[in-house]
Amino acid sequence: MLGECGNNPSSTHAGGLRALAQVNEAKRIISRCLDCSPDDIIFTSGGTESINLALLGSSLAVNRRPKRALTTSGEHDAVIETMKVLRDMYGFEIDFVEITDDGVVDIEVLKEALHEAPCGLASFLVVSNETGAINDVQYLTTIIRQRAPQAIIHGDIVQVCGKMPFSFKRSGLDLASLSGHKFGAPKGTGVLLKRKGISISPIIHGGGQQKNIRSGTENVPGVYALALALESHVLRLAEHMEHVTSLRDLFIHRIEMLRIPHVVISPEGASPYVLSIAFPGIRGETLLNALSAEDIYISTGSACGSKRAGDNHVLLAMGLDKETILSAVRISFAPQQSSEDIEYLARRIADIYGRYAIHRGR
Amino acid sequence: MAATQYIEEGEVFQLTDRPDNINELLLVRIGEITLKGLNRGRFVARLIGNIKRRIKDLGEFSIVQSHSRIWIHALSGEPSMKEVAKRLSTVFGIVSISPALEFDPDWETLVQVVEDYATVVLLGKGKRTFKLETKRVNKSFPLSSYEVSSELGAKLLTRFPEQLSVKMIEPDITIHVEIRDKIYVYHETIPGHAGLPVGMSGRGMLLLSGGIDSPVAGYMMASRGMILEAIYFHTFPYTSQQALDKVEKLAQILTRYAGRIAFHTVDFTDIQLELNDKVPEDMLTVVMRRIMMRIAEELARERNAKAIITGESLGQVASQTAEALMATDVVVGLPVFRPLIGLDKNDTIALARKIGTFETSILPYDDCCTVFVSKHPKTHPSLADADKAEARLDMDALIETSREKISTKLIDLSFEFEESH
Numbered sequence: 001m002l003g004e005c006g007n008n009p010s011s012t013h014a015g016g017l018r019a020l021a022q023v024n025e026a027k028r029i030i031s032r033c034l035d036c037s038p039d040d041i042i043f044t045s046g047g048t049e050s051i052n053l054a055l056l057g058s059s060l061a062v063n064r065r066p067k068r069a070l071t072t073s074g075e076h077d078a079v080i081e082t083m084k085v086l087r088d089m090y091g092f093e094i095d096f097v098e099i100t101d102d103g104v105v106d107i108e109v110l111k112e113a114l115h116e117a118p119c120g121l122a123s124f125l126v127v128s129n130e131t132g133a134i135n136d137v138q139y140l141t142t143i144i145r146q147r148a149p150q151a152i153i154h155g156d157i158v159q160v161c162g163k164m165p166f167s168f169k170r171s172g173l174d175l176a177s178l179s180g181h182k183f184g185a186p187k188g189t190g191v192l193l194k195r196k197g198i199s200i201s202p203i204i205h206g207g208g209q210q211k212n213i214r215s216g217t218e219n220v221p222g223v224y225a226l227a228l229a230l231e232s233h234v235l236r237l238a239e240h241m242e243h244v245t246s247l248r249d250l251f252i253h254r255i256e257m258l259r260i261p262h263v264v265i266s267p268e269g270a271s272p273y274v275l276s277i278a279f280p281g282i283r284g285e286t287l288l289n290a291l292s293a294e295d296i297y298i299s300t301g302s303a304c305g306s307k308r309a310g311d312n313h314v315l316l317a318m319g320l321d322k323e324t325i326l327s328a329v330r331i332s333f334a335p336q337q338s339s340e341d342i343e344y345l346a347r348r349i350a351d352i353y354g355r356y357a358i359h360r361g362r
Numbered sequence: 363m364a365a366t367q368y369i370e371e372g373e374v375f376q377l378t379d380r381p382d383n384i385n386e387l388l389l390v391r392i393g394e395i396t397l398k399g400l401n402r403g404r405f406v407a408r409l410i411g412n413i414k415r416r417i418k419d420l421g422e423f424s425i426v427q428s429h430s431r432i433w434i435h436a437l438s439g440e441p442s443m444k445e446v447a448k449r450l451s452t453v454f455g456i457v458s459i460s461p462a463l464e465f466d467p468d469w470e471t472l473v474q475v476v477e478d479y480a481t482v483v484l485l486g487k488g489k490r491t492f493k494l495e496t497k498r499v500n501k502s503f504p505l506s507s508y509e510v511s512s513e514l515g516a517k518l519l520t521r522f523p524e525q526l527s528v529k530m531i532e533p534d535i536t537i538h539v540e541i542r543d544k545i546y547v548y549h550e551t552i553p554g555h556a557g558l559p560v561g562m563s564g565r566g567m568l569l570l571s572g573g574i575d576s577p578v579a580g581y582m583m584a585s586r587g588m589i590l591e592a593i594y595f596h597t598f599p600y601t602s603q604q605a606l607d608k609v610e611k612l613a614q615i616l617t618r619y620a621g622r623i624a625f626h627t628v629d630f631t632d633i634q635l636e637l638n639d640k641v642p643e644d645m646l647t648v649v650m651r652r653i654m655m656r657i658a659e660e661l662a663r664e665r666n667a668k669a670i671i672t673g674e675s676l677g678q679v680a681s682q683t684a685e686a687l688m689a690t691d692v693v694v695g696l697p698v699f700r701p702l703i704g705l706d707k708n709d710t711i712a713l714a715r716k717i718g719t720f721e722t723s724i725l726p727y728d729d730c731c732t733v734f735v736s737k738h739p740k741t742h743p744s745l746a747d748a749d750k751a752e753a754r755l756d757m758d759a760l761i762e763t764s765r766e767k768i769s770t771k772l773i774d775l776s777f778e779f780e781e782s783h
Contacts, residue, residue: 289599356599358638 009218010209019220026227033227033234035167036193042200042214043223046190047158047179051078053192053214054175055123057200058152059086065120065150067092070113072124073317074099074133076156079123080313092121099317102267103133105140114147121152126166127159130314130330132270141172152198158182162233163273164241174198180226183233189222240335241272247333247342248272254346260353263324265315276315278328279349281357287329290352296345299330384475385464386443389548390432390450393457393556406432409455409559415621416449416775417441429542432456435464447552452618454585456554460538462546467503475547476514476537477521483535483549484526491529492518496539503541510539555585560621563587566699567662568671569654570594570613570625572605575673575702577612577719578710582701583671584620591665592616592623593658593768595630600734608725610773615719617775624665628657629767633760634734643736645751647681648743650734651690652752657764659694670694675702675710680739689748 007015009023027038044050059069071083073096086092095113098106105124113119122144126137141153154175160166162183168176175198180189194200194213206215233240252275255262265276279287284300291298300312315325331345390413395405406427413425413432421441426433434446447459463479465471476494484490494515496507505513514537515528540546568580570592580590594609606627613625633653641649658670674682681690691698702710714720740747 283600285602286599289602292603293599352599356635 007220009220010207022220022224023218026223029227029231030191033230034161034193035169037196040168040193040195042192042194042210043218043226044190044192044214045188045219046181047076047156047177048078048190050177050179050190050192051076051123051154051156052082053200053203054154054177054194055079055082055086055121056203057213058154058175058198059090059092059121060201060203061199065152066118068095068117068119069093069121069123070095070097070110070119070144070151071122072097072099072105074103074105074128074130074314075123075125076129076158079125079156083123086121093117095119099133099314101319103128103131103265103270103314103318104135104267107139107143110140110143111147114144119144119148119151121154122148123154123156125156125159127157127164127271128314129159129274130312131266131276131318132159132272132274133267134269134271137171137173145172159271159273162230163237163271165237168193168195180222180229183229185226185229186222189219189226191226236335243335244333245272247337247339248275250339251275251331251333251342251346252277254343255349258346258350260346260350261357265318265320265324265328273333275331275333276328277331278320278324279353279357280323280327281359282353283326284329286356287349287352290356291348294348296348299332300328383465383471385435387436387462387464387546388434388443388447388450389460389462389546390434391457391459391554392427392430392432392455394558395455405455405559405562408561409453412453412455412559412561412621413450416453417446420446420449451552451554453559454555454557454587454619455559457556458554459552460548460550461552462548464544464546467500467541467543467545469505472510472539472545472547473514473517476539477517479537479547479549480518480522480526483537484522489525489527490535491527491533492535492537493528493530493533494537494539496541498541500541500543507541510541514539555619557585558587560584560587560619561589564668565589565591565666566669566671567658567665567667568592569658569673570609571673572608572612572723572725573673574714574720574723575675575678575710577616577673577723578713578717579671579673579699579701580616581619581713581717581719583669583699584616588620588669588671590616590620590623590671591626591662591667593626593628593661595628595654595657597630597634597734600631600634604725608722610771611722612719613773614776615717615722617773619717621775623773625771625773626661627769627771628764629769630764632767633764636755636760638734640754641751644738644740645743645747646734646736647739648686648689648748649751649755651681651686652693652748653757653760653764655690655694655698656757656761657768659696660761660765661768662696667696669697669699671699671701673702673710674700675705675707678707680741683741685742685744689743689745692745692748 007019009016009020027041030041031038044053069083069086069092071079083094087094097113098109100106124135124140127134137155144151144153152174153172155171155173157166157176158179161178174195176193178191181187200213202213202215204215209215209218252264261280263278263280265278288298288300312325315328392409395402395409398405410425410427410432417423422437424435424437443461447461450456450459463475465475484492494511496510498507518526535549537547537549563586566583566588568576568590570576570580584590592613596606610625613623617623637646637650655670662670674687677683680686711720714723
C-alpha cells in the first residue's frame with residue numbers, strides 16, 4: 001500500500017493516478033464514517049489548520065456577511081487565537097458566549113447574543129477537550145440557523161471523531177474540523193469538512209490542489225492512514241464507548257474508595273474519554289511530574305501549550321476558583337486500557353497524594 | 363606581489379591564498395591585569411591558560427604576552443580567526459581583540475597590504491570615510507608615523523578617488539598601522555568582557571535557581587576571577603524535570619564565561635516537606651533560605667570554596683529585606699557575595715540579556731520558591747523569630763542527611779547555544 005503513496009496524486013502518470021485513486025478511496029471511507037459526501041472532505045495537517053482554514057477561509061471568501069462572529073469561552077486555543085486574528089486584522093467583532101458551570105454553551109446567553117446584532121460566523125466545540133462536556137450540536141445549529149440564517153456555522157469535532165457517532169449531514173454544521181492523531185492516525189493529519197455550496201478562500205497558496213482550497217501535494221500515506229484509523233474506530237464505536245465509560249467510572253469509584261479528596265469537574269453525561277478532576281491539596285503539576293517519572297502521562301490544562309500553573313481559560317469560564325484549577329488534571333481514557341491499568345493508576349495517585357499533598361492552615 | 367584576496371566574514375575578515383610573508387593574528391588587550399605589579403606574571407599565566415582551554419579544539423596556536431598584549435598566531439589547522447576571536451571575547455581578563463595582519467617592515471609590502479585591505483573593508487558599500495592611524499615603535503623604519511599615515515592615505519585616495527574620502531573625526535573606518543619589529547595592520551576592535559582571569563580569586567559556590575538573577579550574580583563574580591560551582595535545590599515532583607534541565611542549561615551558558623562548572627543538585631523534597639510540617643507558614647521562606655545556606659556552606663567547605671554567591675537584591679522580595687538577609691547570613695561562616703544587592707531589576711535584566719541567560723531564565727517552569735511560597739511571609743523577621751521558627755527541627759540531622767542527597771555533574775565549556783544579544 002505504502003508503495004503507491006510515494007507518487008503525486010496530481011501527476012497524470014500511472015503512479016500518480018494510483019495515488020489519486022488512493023486519496024479517493026480514503027475519502028469514500030471517511031465519508032461513510034462521518035456521514036458526509038466525499039466531496040466535502042479537505043485534507044489538512046491537523047485540527048489547528050482545519051480550524052484556521054474554516055474560520056479565516058470562510059470569512060475571507062464572502063464579503064457581504066456581517067463582520068460579527070460568535071464563539072464560546074470554552075474553546076480550544078486554535079479557535080480563540082484565530083478569532084483574534086479575525087478581530088485584529090480583518091475588523092471582526094467577536095463575542096465570546098459564556099459557558100455554564102457544566103462546561104456547555106449557555107443557550108440563553110447564546111440566544112441573547114444572536115438577538116443583539118446580526119452574526120456572520122459561529123464556531124463552537126462539540127465535545128470539550130478539557131472536560132468532555134457535550135454540546136447538542138443539532139440543537140445549537142438549529143438555534144443559530146433560525147436567528148442568523150446567513151451565518152456560517154463551524155464545529156470543532158476533534159474530540160468527537162472515532163469516539164462518538166457523528167453525522168455531518170444531520171449536524172447542521174457548514175464546516176467541521178477534525179484531527180487524525182486523536183484516533184490513532186499519524187500526527188500531522190487532519191480534515192476539514194465543508195458542506196457543498198460553502199465558499200472558502202485558501203490560506204495556503206500554491207499549485208491549486210484540493211479544488212484550490214488547500215494547495216500542496218496531498219499527504220497520501222497520512223490521508224490513507226487517517227481513513228483506516230477512523231474506520232477501525234467507527235466500526236467499534238459502541239463497544240469502545242462502553243469499555244471506556246466503565247474505565248472512567250471505575251477510576252472515580254477507586255478514587256472514592258481510596259478516600260483521596262477530589263472534585264470531579266467533568267459534568268454528568270460528559271464524554272468518558274476525558275476526565276477533568278481536581279485533587280485539592282496537590283497541584284496538578286506536582287501529580288503530573290510524579291506520575292510522569294513512572295511513565296504514566298496525564299495533563300494539566302491543555303497539553304498543547306506550556307502555560308503557567310493556573311492559567312486555564314476553560315475552567316475559569318466554568319467559574320472554578322484558582323485553587324481548584326491549580327489542583328486540576330485531565331486524564332484521558334482509551335479503548336486499549338484495561339481495568340488493571342486504571343486500578344494501578346488510582347493506587348499510584350493515592351500513594352503520591354499521601355506523600356506530597358500539602359495541607360495549609362495550621 | 364600577487365593580488366591578495368580578502369574575504370570578509372561579518373566584521374572580521376579573513377585572508378585566503380595568503381602569501382607566506384603575511385600572517386594573520388589576534389592582538390588581545392588585557393587592561394586591568396597590566397596594573398597588577400608583582401602578581402602580574404601569575405595573572406597573565408592564568409589568562410593564557412584560560413585562553414588555551416577556550417580555543418584548543420580550533421587548532422594549534424602560539425600565545426605570547428608582550429607589550430601589555432597577548433599575541434595569538436595560528437600554528438596549524440587554518441582555524442577561522444573569526445571563530446577564535448568570538449570565543450575569546452567572553453574570556454574574562456580580555457579587554458578587546460583586534461584581528462590583524464603581520465609582515466616584515468617594508469614600505470612596498472605595507473602599501474600593497476593597505477590597498478588590498480581597503481578594498482575589502484571600505485569598498486562596495488557606497489562612499490566611505492576613513493583615516494589612517496600609525497604608531498611607530500621601531501624607529502629604524504625610515505618614515506615617521508605622520509609620514510606613513512599621509513603617504514598611505516594619499517595612495518588610497520589616488521587609487522579609489524570616487525569611493526573614498528578622509529575624515530579625521532568619526533570616520534566609517536580607522537585603519538591602524540603599528541610598526542614594531544613587524545608591521546601590524548587592523549581596523550577592528552572587538553570588545554571583551556574585561557575583569558580578571560577566572561581562577562585568580564578562588565572558588566565560589568553559587569546558589570543557582572531558574573530565575574533571572576542568580577546566573578547574573580555568577581557571571582559577575584566570575585568576572586572578578588572566581589571559579590564557579592553551582593548548587594541547585596531540586597524539589598521533585600513539586601518542580602519538574604524541565605525546571606532542573608533549565609537550571610542546568612543556565613549553568614551551561616555560564617561556562618562560556620566561567621569555564622567548566624561543577625553543578626550540584628540537592629534532592630530537597632524531604633527537607634521541604636519537613637519544613638512545611640514543622641515551620642510556621644510566615645517563616646517558611648526565611649527558614650528555607652537558612653537551610654539552603656547551611657547546605658551550601660557545608661558543600662562549599664568540602665569543595666574548598668571561599669564564598670557563597672547569591673543573586674539577592676535588597677528589598678526585591680520578602681526574603682531579601684535587610685532583616686531577612688541578616689537572618690540568613692547569621693547561619694553561615696563564609697562570606698556571602700551578593701553582587702546584585704544594589705542593582706535595579708532592569709539593570710539585572712539588561713545584564714542577563716547581554717550574557718545570554720535571559721531567554722532561558724524566563725521559561726515558565728516553577729522553581730521551589732514559587733511552589734512553597736506563603737501568602738503573607740514575614741518581611742522583617744528578627745533573629746529570635748528565625749531561631750524560634752526552627753525550634754522543632756533537628757537541624758544537625760537535617761543538614762547531615764542532605765549530604766547524601768547531593769549529586770554532582772561537571773558541565774564542560776560548551777558553545778552549543780544561541781548567540782547572546
